[in-house]
Amino acid sequence: MGASKADAFSVEQQDLASLSKALAHPARIAIIQYLMNVDSCICGDIVNELPLAQPTVSQHLKELKLAGIVKGNIEGNSICYCIDTDKIQALLGFIQSLVASKQANPNPCC
Amino acid sequence: MGASKADAFSVEQQDLASLSKALAHPARIAIIQYLMNVDSCICGDIVNELPLAQPTVSQHLKELKLAGIVKGNIEGNSICYCIDTDKIQALLGFIQSLVASKQANPNPCC
DNA sequence: TTTTGTTATTGCAATATTACGATAAATAAA
């Protein structure tokens, strides 16, 4: 045995975990930061920005797309990627409430 | 080949990815939510709350502790766990700036 | 000390992720 008891948890918990997993690699953080910097959608220059081969970058982009953090549009024979903030709002809300709950109720022992 | 080109990225990118990875499992989300709900530190009732065996929960707690999202204090012969918000602020800031950058600069193509 | 209760660690099997060469798919340009 040893994998995937994820179904034993709520959909919300699984969704938050999936969103976090999409951010859980430095390459994917780097892609997001790049898209934030150029603040207009840029295509496969992402490949040139990262110290990774093209198939690897494509795979990371696929994961970000699947998680709903990034969107892609066909533009001529290249593809224009940009940030999508719809899904990530849930994770933002979770972390905000985490920080807020701690400030409202500082624990007695820690 | 096939693993760990993480060193090729900045420390900031690695830190954000590590924090995200700590949240990237429904069991760890559930642990955090439980600690938020009881808003005072609770020990190993976490094990009773989760559909996982005690060693598995202990391992998840270890990861959360290592990431700095959870703190543990010895209390008699049990251990009192509670949320720590110091480290997670970086991730909160990142996601906030991500959402903000998009609102400030809606991309032309997506 | 012995026993009990609580948490951590070890060892290992099942599975998932990461990375990339090779190659496919698809559009643009010649």
Added chain:
DNA sequence: TTTATTTATCGTAATATTGCAATAACAAAA
């Protein structure tokens, strides 16, 4: 059509994560 150019997919090797039984470690109670 042929040739570039650009991105996605396949196949596979290396490594990491997940889960738990067994067991260790350690403090409290008897």
